[in-house]
Amino acid sequence: MVQSKLLPYAFFEGEFVPADQAKVSIATHALQYGTGVFGGIRGYLDRDGETINIFRLPDHARRLMQSARFLRAELPYDADRVAEIIVELVKRNAPTFDIYIRPFIYKADLELGPKLKGIRDELAIYMIPLQEYLPITHPIRLMVSSWRRVEDNIVPSRGKVSGAYINSALARDQAEECGFDDAIMLNAAGKVAEGSGANLFIVRGGALITTPVTADILEGITRRSLLEFARDLGIPIEEREIDRSELYICDEAFLCGTGVQIAPIGSIDGRPVGNGQIGPITARLQQVFFALVRGEESPYQHYLTRVKIEQPAGA
Ligand code: PMP
The missing domain is CATH 3.30.470.10 (Aminotransferase class 4, branched-chain amino acid transferase, N-terminal domain)
Structure with a gap:
């Protein structure tokens, strides 16, 4: 909740x-x-x-x-x-x-x-x-939605436009009604777009793959950060179209976003992702991300705005 x-x-x-x-x-x-x-x-x-x-x-x-x-x-x-x-x-x-x-x-x-x-x-x-929006310590269950992702010529997907979130709400509602945690949405071309409120990554053959910014997705800031962390870790990265069938044969998959953080995906449409557990690349990216945001030593400290909290007198 x-x-x-x-x-x-x-x-x-x-x-x-x-x-x-x-x-x-x-x-x-x-x-x-x-x-x-x-x-x-x-x-x-x-x-x-x-x-x-x-x-x-x-x-x-x-x-x-x-x-x-x-x-x-x-x-x-x-x-x-x-x-x-x-x-x-x-x-x-x-x-x-x-x-x-x-x-x-x-x-x-x-x-x-x-x-x-x-x-x-x-x-x-x-x-x-806000604590967890979706689980991050155990894998989530997703379905491919029958709702298509709103496309750029309908409402700009790269903007966070309030009205467009009806599209996300329909997909998420359908997923929850069907007993899943969330949905993956395809775009009008039938290619993978993203989650209802998060970007999607998969891992195949050791490479980290995510959909391009022209796939009717929000240009996520977490997405961009994880691409940078992965590149710095020496993990091959690919920004390219993802087919639906790749979701059924990938080794790892996760959703990422500000609310979602990095949520490992255990199954899609009832088919296990990898062995159904949190994969090694997903776990490594979680480590880098959470070390940074909790203020541990990190090469990415410049991404934090640190605000010192002073309790009001008498609090
Ligand atoms: N896609 C959608 C549709 C979203 O609502 C969000 C959350 N803002 C994201 C992706 C992730 O973007 P970010 O990493 O910038 O939060």
């Missing part, structure tokens, strides 16, 4: 406010038409117990602003400013546990009609505690 208790403070309409005051009208354009874009960022509690390590904050802020361009959003903030506001909000919330940060840029006017221009945009940010 994903917890959804909000941390005490949010950023809303240009100000830091108590999270329960960050509220919009039922007629809000984004609520009616899905005209919002969002980000998802993790802050990990460092092993020192008093620092939150935000993973690749500048990259997440940049992708958020990129997604916003699809909606012609106009805001008085650039990516650097959004990152600064997030750091300030982490300090105000002073968490001593792992968090998930959700920035949201949305069409805020109470305007009728699905369009993009001339509607006021706003930025809102809230935070929740």
Whole structure:
């Protein structure tokens, strides 16, 4: 179960406010038409117990602003400013546990009609505690969804567009109804795209393979990071189309993303992946990733924004 208790403070309409005051009208354009874009960022509690390590904050802020361009959003903030506001909000919330940060840029006017221009945009940010979103210590069971992944000429898949997540919800709902943990979605060409909220990797013959950014996927920041870690470990990497049948014969497979982290896949459509256990390349990448985000010695420390938590006086 994903917890959804909000941390005490949010950023809303240009100000830091108590999270329960960050509220919009039922007629809000984004609520009616899905005209919002969002980000998802993790802050990990460092092993020192008093620092939150935000993973690749500048990259997440940049992708958020990129997604916003699809909606012609106009805001008085650039990516650097959004990152600064997030750091300030982490300090105000002073968490001593792992968090998930959700920035949201949305069409805020109470305007009728699905369009993009001339509607006021706003930025809102809230935070929740977050542990595991999918299991990471035991392999998950996936199915190939009968829902196709939304394609670039329908809604840009490389943007995190709110309305497009109906597509993810349909796939995930079907998977859960059928007794699986999550779904893998094919694109309109019938090639593998990604999970409902995560990118997909497989391992074949010692090579780490993932779908290209032109396969109607979100250009995941975790995906990009793992490609870099694997290359540095000397693991051959391939970004290429993946056929459905490859899912049935690969040696390892995992989902990756901010929420999902690195979730090993034990079976797809009831067929075991490898021996059904966590594979060695998956385990190695998990080690590199978790050592980094928990603040252990790592060559990738530049990917962390470290925020020192000071408890408010009297807390
Ligand atoms: N694909 C989809 C559809 C997602 O929602 C996410 C989560 N943001 C990802 C992939 C993974 O992207 P990232 O690693 O940047 O979180």
